[in-house]
Amino acid sequence: MSKKNPNYISTTNACKLCKPLGACLAFKGIEGAVPYLHGSQGCATYMRRYIISHYNEPIDIASSSLSEKHAVYGGGPNLKLGLTNVAEKYHPAMIGIATTCLTETIGDDVSMYLDQYKKDTEGSQGLPDFVNVSTPSYSGTHMEGFHGAIYQVIAQRAEGGPQTETVNLLPGFVSSADYRLLKEIMADFGLDCTMLPDLSDTMDGPALLEYEKVPAGGTPLAAIKAMGRSRATIEFGRTLDSRESGGPALEEKFNIANHRLGMPIGIGETDTFFDLLSSLSGREIPEKYAGQRGRLVDAYVDGHKYIFGKRAIVYGEEDMVVGMSSFLAEIGIFPVLCASGGTSGHLAAAIAEVTGDTLPEQPQVHEGMDFFDISEMAENLEPDLIIGHSKGYPLAKKLNIPLIRVGFPIHDRVGGQRILHLGYSGAQQLFDMVTNAVIAKKQADSSVGYSYM
C-alpha cells in the first residue's frame, strides 16, 4: 500500500514544499552562490521567510520580479537585468537560477536567455557562472527541486579528465550539523572528499565583525568542476531511483561508480556507510567512531525498556522518513505510519528494505499525504509519539503526545540547523531525545511526582 485514496481532491496542511525552495537551498550550499528565482517577487520572499524561520540566518534569494507585462511578453529582459544587478551588488561566484510555475507556464526558455546573456556580456570582467534548473512547482516537491538542482550543477559544471583520489559525497538535504559531521567523518577516514552541497557554514554561520554579502563556506566551484574526475560517488537516498539526482549524472557522464545508500540514521544504516568508507579508504573504522558506536549500543541497552513497543508516526521527506524508520525499528519502536508528501513510488520498498529484518510486520506507508490524512489515520493508530518537522505540532497537541522534531522545517524551536541526525553521534542524540520524551510524558501524566524514572 503506497498510494493514498484516489478520491483525494483537496490538500489540507501539506506535508511538502514547492520545488523551487529545494533548488534554492541546494544552491545555497555552493561557495559564492546566490540563488535566483525566475518568477514573480512573492516566491522569493515567501521562501526566504520560510527558510529564515528555520535557520535564523540571512538568506538572500534574488528574483526577476516579473509583473503582468512580463507574463505577457516574456521574462527574458527582466531575467537579464536581474542577473546584472545581482552580479553588481553581490559579486557572486555563481548565480543559481531556478524557474517557478509562472515562468514555466508562460514558456520562458531560461537556457536560451542565458546563452544570449553570455553573448551580450562577452568580454565583461568578473561575471559569475550560471547554473539553471527547471523547477515548476506543479510537479514534484522541494526534494525534486533539491536533487534536480544538484543534478544540474553537476551536469553543467563538472568536467572529466584524469582520475583523482577524491570521493564525491551527495548527502541530500540534511541539517548544517549533519553536513559538518560528514566532513569530519570523511577527513577522519583520510578520504579527500567533495561534498555537494555543503550548508554547514552558509546556513549556520558565526557572528562576525564584517557582514558578508554572500556568507563564506559551501562547496567550491573548482571542486565541483573536478567532480567528474573523482574515483567514486556516495549518494544518500534509497528513494531516489528514477528521479534526477547527482550520482547517476556522474555515473553516466564520467563513468564514476555511484554507491547509493540510505541516509545514515541509526546504527544499521550508519554501519553500511562506515563499511563503505572503510573499503574506499582501505582503513579500519577510526577508534573515535568505534567508541561512539560502543557508547551508542550501551545507551540503547540502558534505555530500551522505556521505549520498547511504543508506536510512532513518522513523516517528512521520503529519505528522512526511511532513515528514521530504520532507526526506530532498531530501538524497538514500531513505526505505525510512515508518511510523506512526496510521491517517488519507492517509499514502501525502501522502508521494507531497512526494517525487514527487525519489524515483525511492515508499517503502513503512504506517499502523497497531507496532515489531514495523517491526522485522520492517527485516530485509529494509537500512537505514542510523532517524529518529523515542526508542522506536525498541531497533531501532537491534539493527541497529547510528544513531537520529536527532526528534519526541516523547525519553526517553533531554535537550533533546527543544529539538530544532528546522522552517524553514531546523531543516533545518540536522537535516542536520548526520543527516550527522554517518552519518560517525560510518563512522568508528567503520573500524579505521583516520581523523581526517579
Next chain:
Amino acid sequence: MEAVALKDREGQIHIKGKTPLNIVCDQDSLAGAVSQRACVFCGSRVVLYPIADALHLVHGPIGCAVYTWDIRGALSSGPELHRLSFSTDLQEMDVIFGGEKKLRNALLELIDRHSPKAAFVYSTCIVGIIGDDLEAVCRTVEEEKGIPVIPVRSEGFKGNKRAGYQAACDAMFRLIGTGNTENISKFSLNILGDFNLAGEIWMIREYYERMGIQVVANITGDGRVDDIRRAHGASLNVVQCSGSTMQLANMIEEQYGVPSMRVSYFGIEDMSEALYDIARFFKKQFPDDPEADRVMERTRSLVQEEVRELVPRLEKYRRALAGKKAAIYVGGSFKAFSLVKAFRLVDMDVVLVGSQTGTKEDYAELEAITDPGTVIVDDSNPLELTSFLKEKGVDVFVGGVKERPIAYKLGIGFCDHNHERKEALAGFEGMLNFAREVYSSVMSPVWRFVPRS
C-alpha cells in the same frame, strides 16, 4: 567605496534635510534587487486570513498555500478554520487541461467537511496564466451550497502587496450589505485593519465597550462572516493599517454612506488620539444626544486611567533606552508613523525608517515627523539595510522575520513588529510591551560577545 544602492534604486532613498523630498515609490520591485516585498496573493491572504469561520482555499500549486499556513498569529475567540491551509495543489495535468474541475471538487469536498460560513478562493500566478474561470466555478458552488463563495483576484504577478489589499477589499465588499442590520446602536463602529495579533483586537474592543460604543464587525481580526455581512449598519469605520483596508472603507462610504476615520493603535499618543477622535465624531454626529457627551466623558476617564497607570511603568525602560538609536523597516508606512512616535516616547532616536509599500503622501508624512539626517527608504533590500544600519550605528531594528537575521548578523538588537509576533503591541498595554521588547533586546548581555571593531 561602492555605492549603497543600485543606480536604478537611488531615487527610492532619501536623506532628510539633504535635498527636498522627491522619493520614488509605488513601483514594481527592481529585478535582482532582493526586495523584502511579497506579492499580490500575499496581500490578499494576510488581510482575509483572520476571518475565522471562512474557508480559505488557495487555487494553485502547493507553495502558495504552504508558505501561508498559519502565517499570522491572528487569534480567534471561536472557530479556527482560518488556521488550516487548503490548496488545490495543482499538478502538471491540471496546468495543461485546466484546474476548474479540481477546484470545484475541492470546494465541494471542503465545504461539506467544514461547513464554513463563506469561502474565499484565491487565485495564484498560474491560475491567471491558464485562465481558469474562477467566477463561474464560484458561482455554481455558491448556488449549490448556499454560502457565499468569493473569488479573490490575487494573481501574484499582477502588482505588489497593495494590489492584493485591493483584491481582498473587493472580495469582502461582496459580503457587505448582505446581512441584516437590526439591533445596531447608532453609537457603533467597525474595526478595520486590525488583525488580532496576540489578541490586540480584544484590547481595542474592550476600550470601545468601556466608551459605550458597539463594535459591529472586526475586519478582519477575530472576524466572522456574518458580522462582515452587516457591517454597513455601523455608524463609523475606524481604519487602522490604512494601506490594507482603506479601500474597503471608501467603498462602504460610497455605497452605504458610512464615514471612515484613519487611526493608529500604536503608542500612547496615537492610541489616545484615536479614542478621542472617535468620541468627537459621535459628538459631532449626534450633537443633541446626551449619550454623545457621556461617550466623551467615558473616553476621557479611560485615557486618563490608562495613561496614569502606564507612564510610571514606562519610566524604567525610558531611562535605560534614552539616546539609543532605532531603525524601522516595515510593510506599511502607517505603522512606521506610530513607531517613530513610540520611540520618541522613550527618548530614542529614529535614524532609519522605510517601508515596502509606502506612497508619496506617506513618505512626506514620515519626512515631516523625523529628524534631519534620517534615512527614508522605499522597497529596500538586505544589502541597503545592512549598510544603513552599520553606518548609523543602530542599537535596535524593528521589522519582520526577514529583517531579523540581518540585525542579528550585524550584532544589533531586534524587535518583531510583524504579523508573527506573540506580544500585543497595540493599545496602552501594548506600548509597555513594546518598550519591554526593545529593552529586552538592547539590554541583553549577549552583545558583549559579538565582535566589535
